[in-house]
Amino acid sequence: MATTHPIAVTFEHVMVPTDFSDVSQRALEYAKTLAKQGNSELLLAHVSPGADLITSPEAAWIDAAGIAGLDERQLEQSRAALRSEGYRVRTISLTGPLNDELLSAIEKYQVDMVVLGTHGRKGLERLLLGSDAEALLRHAHCPVISIGPGVAENKTWQLREVICATTLQPHSAEVVAYAQKLALQHGARLILLHVKDVGTGADVDWVSFEDAFHYYAVDALGKSTWLRTRLAVAPGVSIVDLAKQRGSDLIVMGARPASSLATHLAPGIAARVLLEAPCPVMTLLQP
Numbered sequence: 535m536a537t538t539h540p541i542a543v544t545f546e547h548v549m550v551p552t553d554f555s556d557v558s559q560r561a562l563e564y565a566k567t568l569a570k571q572g573n574s575e576l577l578l579a580h581v582s583p584g585a586d587l588i589t590s591p592e593a594a595w596i597d598a599a600g601i602a603g604l605d606e607r608q609l610e611q612s613r614a615a616l617r618s619e620g621y622r623v624r625t626i627s628l629t630g631p632l633n634d635e636l637l638s639a640i641e642k643y644q645v646d647m648v649v650l651g652t653h654g655r656k657g658l659e660r661l662l663l664g665s666d667a668e669a670l671l672r673h674a675h676c677p678v679i680s681i682g683p684g685v686a687e688n689k690t691w692q693l694r695e696v697i698c699a700t701t702l703q704p705h706s707a708e709v710v711a712y713a714q715k716l717a718l719q720h721g722a723r724l725i726l727l728h729v730k731d732v733g734t735g736a737d738v739d740w741v742s743f744e745d746a747f748h749y750y751a752v753d754a755l756g757k758s759t760w761l762r763t764r765l766a767v768a769p770g771v772s773i774v775d776l777a778k779q780r781g782s783d784l785i786v787m788g789a790r791p792a793s794s795l796a797t798h799l800a801p802g803i804a805a806r807v808l809l810e811a812p813c814p815v816m817t818l819l820q821p
Contacts, residue, residue: 543716545569545646549577549626551636551670554608561651561681562612563688564814568647568679569621576616577643579626580609581635633669640674648678652808668805671789671817677712678789680815682808691814693720695780697766699729699773699787699807702738706788707746709818710761713786714751716816722783726764727773729803774810783813788820 550565552558562578569576582605609625616623626643628635640648652667671678698713700706710726717724728738744761766776777785789804808815 543712543719545572545574547577547643547645548574548647548649549579549636549640549643549645551579551581551648551650552609552612553580554605554612555651557651557653557681559651560685560687561649564679564681564691565649566616566619566621567688567691568649573622574646575622575624577624577626577639577645578609578612578616579628579636579639580605581628581630581632583629583632633673636670637673640676645676647676648674649681650678651681653683667808671804672791672819675819678817680808680817682811682815684810684812685814686812691783693717693722693783695723695725695782696784696786697725697727697773697777697780697782699727699785701730702728702740702743704739704742704746705820707743708750709786709788709820711747711750712818713816716784716786724764725766725776725780725782726761727766727771727776729773774807774812778812785811785813785815787815787817789817790820 545568548565548569550558550562552562562576565576568574606627609627613623613625624643626639628639636648639645648670650667650670667678667680671680693716696713696717698710700710714724716722740762747761771779773785773787776782785807787804787807804817
């Protein structure tokens with residue numbers, strides 16, 4: 535897990551899943567920025583599918599060993615290139631179900647942050663193939679930064695403003711505290727956007743929320759009303775709309791666990807944000 539000191543968030547090991555596509559490369563560029571800031575080790579992880587016990591005649595010509603060898607060479611080339619740029623880097627070659635292998639590697643290598651690219655699948659493609667990015671972020675016990683199709687290439691990414699979506703319920707206070715620590719560390723503005731919690735019809739209890747927030751952010755700056763001054767007043771505006779309007783650099787939001795079946799169905803809030811966001815989206819698992 536990421537180390538969260540009172541006003542510091544550090545990432546010792548940053549994992550970047552790669553399939554050698556342009557999407558993966560864009561995610562790597564953002565991961566490089568994080569690694570440079572924290573002298574983090576980059577872990578390039580590639581997952582090859584396991585052996586298919588039922589092979590169609592049309593696929594019999596495929597040289598699986600040759601493909602695996604090509605993947606290994608591409609990993610080594612990527613590692614050499616990153617090392618020549620001064621990064622600490624390790625490559626991880628895995629075989630098996632994509633998310634199972636990545637989740638196991640996150641635990642094994644004590645990954646503090648995952649940075650991944652997503653194609654933003656939707657419609658029939660999502661029904662058939664699911665969303666690998668969403669499946670991972672809903673089970674990984676470390677923060678995940680997703681680089682969606684609407685995010686520009688990383689030229690000079692800096693955290694100047696962080697938007698955090700929150701229900702203002704006590705269970706969401708840990709995510710807000712994390713976003714606040716991250717913003718403080720980078721000297722960025724923190725903006726809170728109140729998102730209605732569909733699971734509860736209760737009104738906002740500021741006292742309970744602020745008590746929970748201070749539990750996770752022990753030395754939060756200012757008095758308790760400081761949180762209320764961070765709240766964006768934008769009725770009917772989604773977090774994606776607000777990020778576009780303000781030119782924000784990062785969206786932070788909580789993600790709840792979900793079954794693998796759910797990632798094949800109609801996109802939930804998190805999936806829609808990944809698909810439409812104009813900036814990277816950081817998700818943290820919450821109850």
